[in-house]
Amino acid sequence: MARIIAIANQKGGVGKTTTAVNLAAALARAPKRVLLVDLDAQGNATMGSGIDKRELEASTCDVLLGETTAEQIRVTAPEGFDLLPGNIDLTAAEIQLMEQSEREQRLKRALEPLRGQYDFILIDCPPALSLLTLNALTAADSVIVPMQCEYYALEGLSALIETIDALRAQLNPALEIEGVLRTMFDIRNNLANAVSAELTEHFGDRVFRTIVPRNVRLAEAPSHGQSIVGYDRTSRGGVAYLGLAGEVIRRQEERKKAARAVETA
DSSP, rough: OEEEEOOOOOOSSSHHHHHHHHHHHHHHHOOOOOEEEOOTTOOEEEEEEEEGGGOOOOOOHHHTSSSSHHHHHOEEOOSSSSEEOTTTHHHHHHHHHHHHTTTTGGGHHHGGGGGGGGGGEEEEEESSSHHHHHHHHHHHHHEEEEEEEHHHHHHHHHHHHHHHHHHHHTTTOOOOEEEEEEEEEETHHHHHHHHHHHHHHHGGGGGGEEEEEEHHHHHHHGGOOOOGHHHTSHHHHHHHHHHHHHHHHHHHHHHHHHHHHHHHH
């Protein structure tokens, strides 16, 4: 049964899509069975996975509106993970869903038939606490929060945690924070180091040990329709995302081990 992980932060430009695509590719190398869901109307995760969003006959928009199934639009990316592609049509989907009942449950219901086919399902969320993001958080078991280590990012993280707490109470009691991921990190920046230390102090082991550095090769990879793992896995960015995949896998194995211990107790 797949663990569904939403990659979310309402602040833009913090590395959500970069994390979604590169983590999917790194997990696929493990090898794990991975499905990436592009829920952002910009369709950057789709393009970064090597699939042209302009040539799609159907997208996650059609799935959310009930016009097709996730199985019917699923494609396999060149790097070995499956993808539910997204494009600008998702903007229309959000508007149309506003007037429909149980609108926050659409993605959860669409993914349910696929859970047994994967080890991990990753959801790339748009940079806002929108209805699309609510769909992702309702469907997810946990959330990875990518963030830059800067002052305003801490405020954004606080707002997201409040949203997660509210969702637990109303829509998804099991939702938890998978981890906070420090991205675009410059070790020479004193403020970044100070914010990083504050994050670790407040969130403890929920902060991933992996730190994603600022890296030219990481920025170049999407223009080639590749993840950093496929483009240059020995670069600092490549090593970081392979390390993140290792952490995510270890955490999942620890959960399974703990669950087995409870069952046999």
